[in-house]
Amino acid sequence: MSYHIPGHLKGLTDSEVAASRKQYGYNQLDAAPKSSGLLLLIDILKEPMLILLIVISFIYVAVGDYGEAAFMFAAIVAVSAISFYQDNRSKKALEALEKLNEPLSRVIRNSTVVDIPTHEIAVGDLCITEEGKIINADGRIVHSNDFSVNEASLTGESFSVFKDSQAEDNQVYSGTLTVSGLAVFEVTKIGKETRIGRIGESLLTIKAEPSPLQLQIARFVKTMAVIGIVIFLMVCIFRYYQTGDFIASLLNGLTLAMSVLPEEIPVAFTTFMALGAWKLMQEGIIIKRSSIVETLGSTTVICTDKTGTITENSMHLIALYDFRTDKRYGDDAFNDPELSTLISYAMWSSEPAPFDPMEKTLHSVYEQTQPNDLRGDYRMFHEYPLEGKPPMMTHVFENARKDRIVAAKGAPEALLSVSRLSAKEKERVRDQIKAFAQQGYRVLGVAKSQFEGGDFPEKQQDFPFEFLGLTVFYDPPKKGIKDVFQRIYEAGIAVKVITGDNADTTNAIASQAGIVSDAPPVNGDEIINHTEEELMQLSARTTLFTRMFPEAKLAVVNALKKRGEVVAMLGDGVNDGPALKAAHIGVAMGNKGTEIAKSAAALVITNDDLGKLITGIAAGRRIYANIKKAVQYIISIHIPIILTVSLPLFLGWVFPQIFTPVHVIFLELVMGPTCSIVYENEPMERNAMQRPPRIMTDTFLNGRELTISIVQGLVITAGVLFAYQLAVQTGGDEAKTRTLVFTTLIFANILLSFVNRSFFYSVFERLRSRNRLLTGITVLVLVILFAILYVAPLSRFFDVTPLRVTELGICLVIASVSVLWFEFYKLFRRKRHTLPAQARLAHDGSEKGA
Template sequence: SPLTIRKIPSPHTAIITAQGERRNPLLKHGLVAATGAASALGRIAALLDERREPTPLQRRLAALGRVLAAVTLALCVLVFALGLVRGLPLGTMAVTAISLAVAAVPESLPAVVTLALALGARRMAARHALVRRLPAVETLGSVSVLATDKTGTLTEGRMVVQHVWTPRVTAELSGVGYEPDGEALVAGRPAEADELEPLTELLTVTALCNDATLRPADDRRPDDRWTALGDPMEAALLAAAAKTRCPGPAELAATRPRIGEAPFDSLRRRMTTLHRTGGDGVLVCMKGAPEAVLDPAVLLDPPDALAAARREAARLAARGYRVLAVASGARNDIPSPVTTAESGLALLGLVALSDPPKPHAAATLASCRAAGITPVLITGDHPATARAVASHIGLLGDDETEGRVVTGADVAAGRVADLTSVRVFARTDPQQKLDIVEAWRARGAVTAMTGDGVNDGPALRRADIGVAMGARGTEVARQAADLVLTDDEPSTVVAAVEEGRRVYDNIRRFLVYGMAGGAAEILVMLIGPLLGLPLPLRAGQILWINLLTHGLTGVAMGAEPAPPGAMHRPPRPPDQHIIGGGAWQRLLLLAAVVTAASLGAGLAAQALDLAWQSVLFLALLSAQLGVALGLRSRLLTKENPFLPLSVLASALLAAAALYVPFLNPILETEPLGWAGAGIALACAPAGFVAARVVRTAFHPGDPAGTGGSSGLR
């Protein structure tokens, strides 16, 4: 229908009129109370920070790059100066120093990181987790706090009305899902006509104050079920109304058309609609949180009736139900705005909806704790409901600190000194979710936030990893998130964390391997002349070694599988250096072993009057390939056949450098006999054994062999 917007004096107000196409035009008026940044969605949008901060991996690699560049430059200048002092040609030493700089810096690191992240994203997609930002793959491995929503994340998200309380009668509703099959039971028997009347009145109001619809099952598909279009809670109210013989949605729309609405939001916590009842009569329908409806400013009921309703609401919430209070009233005018009609109403009763926890929710949280990840529940539900669900899935601790439930009102009033000491938050708004995430980040934690609604958008964007529900989540949540779960299962987050840890372990493993090899090459060039080897390696030989070790083999290391105990160790501290936690000790020890083995082979060849430079070249390359295999966490795994194949290919290319005639003058190598080749190849087992030893030499409890760490608990 064509729309016309007519301006009125208020700067944020307009009248929208719609002209119908019927013969008797129906004029509809809508009041726009706020636009842009002043609207509810605008306030949420203002909390969405568009700036993307570097991930922990990006920060660590940047710091490593600065240190590595300075150290490499200093050592290469030293090698260059020592060569000149020994009387070697300026050109030769310049090329050698540059070649050393290339060898010392693991230039294939970007390829290794990209491959590891891409493979991680591919594996996550196979496990129902879609990555929207590639660097987020690694960040998942650093997560130490998982802040999660309740409805649809830890619970099924398929609500059903099980209990209805009115001042006159209390009933249980039978039936499951959204099927309108069931009946009202009073004291275990079907409700009689006089008992059904207040139930029907209450549920009719919930059907009117409702924006959901139910899609019937397809009779042609035996396994098809009724499904909800819209909010699951409102769909459950429609199903409950059908069970108590309330008029259907089509009949209600015809006899009591909606003429006004004050929608639900996280601040008001209630929804109000106006309906024409014939003539000038207007029916006011309201549903919402008990504390927002059971208010003397809203209801005309006597104080003792409101107190009884509050006690019943608290009792139902403590049993894990999600509780709504329902009220209605009649008027002879159309109030403007609709919120002015939210007074002088009569309480109809309470509706209790169940949303059972998912079968694997408790096991998922237990897996989080085993991995050193702290789970935190942040929900908009009643504190008693949050407590019941949290207790059921094992989230609440036994001590006074971890066993308490804090409300958004407590946070707003400043009654919580440390937000990171609380594990369950209830009745929170978008700003408070943001505050909770910020509090954990200020403590140094790497946070993951799950959510599905528009209100979750700011917290999803601000968290280190935002995780959105793909099946039932809003587009705002998906756009703000880094990871989208296509199955809406929290266990998928744990699987994604495991993939993130695998990626980080592989990157650290490559750095230990690559930098140990580069350091060994520099040490050979520094120490060799002191032992009587004038110029241990030629520039071409250094580059050939670097190509085979950092190139083929190094990139293949990025595809290594996760170690067996990846999810049974705490997350690494966010301020830990990428080669911290024992990695640098491994690096230096491996560099020392490779250097000693290579120089030993070169000196032995020199003593036997063999082509010692070619022996040293092959020995250095063999020792590094042995290290590559020795650093594997699963030695005989079939999950990554590329690593042994790349080692084999590198070995063949190393042989080609010695035995292919046209390569000899380019690389300045000589073919070796059995004695020289045997001396050089003996360095491969030395590198392998050294790598197996250093995997447990530091932090023996670290199954990845890359350095253990302790994170937040």
């Protein structure tokens, strides 16, 4: 982008930047303390499971059982290593996201305009700010062009203030928003020394609110912890009453407490969310908070802008309508002298250094068609920014001879309302507008005026305008956008188009893009006049919202939210800020989005591709489904461990202590990676994006899902206890019985991890969706199991005996019957729910968001 910046503004040199940084530091607040490796480790050692292991280890040391103690200490290292690995992955993923979310700032250095990370701004830098940008340091204006700033973040006043280098108040402040024009300011304060920095330091102590899913999981884990304490006390008391051996009773109780604690679940949740956000970042989707991933999968309505989101934002000038001759001109006739005035004033009404595609096109056409390029002779003298309902903008230019050009462009209705035309003439122009708009063209009106003196009207609408004609742009729908909307509709998500364009153009483009609209478009002015109840009904039945302004956009988003919809709002402009902030998921465009839009949004799509939002929604559904699978797996496999430890004791069976802490911790070491590593890597299920979104207010595990997991766990328990009794009845001693029970439970655990990959599709179908981590963990567990069974030192340590092939076969058969019965349940469900009716799955309490 080119800027008209005076040549004397050179900026700092590299050596001056280094000197400034040495004296004043970086442009950042004292960051909230990062989780160092040591802090992560300390947090891990505070976990209840690790505390239990440490207690058990010291008990073994106290009674002189050093082998068991050494194993427990090794288990502490292993559990800590797994937790540290997961926490560190999450930490690095979140730090990468944080780094990517940092905005860039434009500065002049070594006489060159460059973009740098905001934290690298140095005292003395010359920063450039323009419309829609957030100012990122305190400073003094040294050059400006019709510059105004909104300082509401500091003063609370919502109106904008015009400033320049000669004004009494020529200071700008970090955190404020550039409303119009351009300014170059010399940085005087950075980081915590800025005005907002002194406020911002207090923000470091504010913790983010936990999401509904986090709260539900926390409640579940606390409930399990309470149950664990109760069972621990029961077992201790009961065992002590039986034996009078306090140490043995304590070890029994601690063993059972370990089997109850579902410490894998919080780790899994953090891992799934952080890594989900990191993987989306690699796809070009930047997420501000990892918890937003869970909300993505619940999206029910997408509110999207038209220009640059649905369309290419190429803005080809396809036609001109000259009012004076009442003629249309195609793009092959722009050199016609009759069009000289219309083209000139269309260009003059644009920014001198254009960044909007339409304005760039107008400058290009002016350059190609006008024999005399006067842009170097005139400077912008006064500017009225884009405003009004519908909007328009006006520029006043002046040359050295004090000749003036007053040019305006904007929505045709806005220009017609301020021009001196008869009702018949206005109707003639409206016919032209309608004809163009019905073909999907974007139409702007152009007008000119004359004004002498310096006492400009307060409002641009007060100029006496002469209407010149229409500029007609075609911004075609993006290639493949029809497929994108088809996928959105298949996912059960509604689409609303919220745009500043007129109804006819929007209707035509929506039709070309494959957007379904059965109701007439609604204009922004109509929105404001409705009651809350009326607006809720209107927002539900209407697809196309046109001539929208910030208050109207915000009203529609709030109405949809009150209806219980989960709203994703796509926007790119300053005016989209309130709606982006209000939506459940504010989505900003990375290329054409203003900094205020990116700041207000929770998610940024780097390449402006709407299809990426579908990728994000699919990821949200996959992650939520996988968290549920992980938790259901944990519940199902904990039940047989708990009951195998407790029932032989309470029922007075011959071998009351079939498992010791050694066996339980080995099972925990198997379950941890399966839960938090394997299921995180689980691919999305087929047809997951052909189901309606889950209802966000639903409980994490509904009654039916919890019942299924409990039943799975109880059936596995029955199988394991059958193995126990089978061993006893065939004359097996305690070691043989323990071996059969332990091996059966390991086999059942492996089979369960495969079966629970889907609660709808068969285990064989899911094998087509490869999960290499699951295969790797399975092989590793089997290798360790066989080592325990057949390597003498390990067998003695675990107090097990080698099994014959027939005995291994018995264990495998029992485990298979205990787990694979669920495949018949899934078969029954598939027969009951034929594929076209799978949408019902989201409402019958099963696989919501899977």
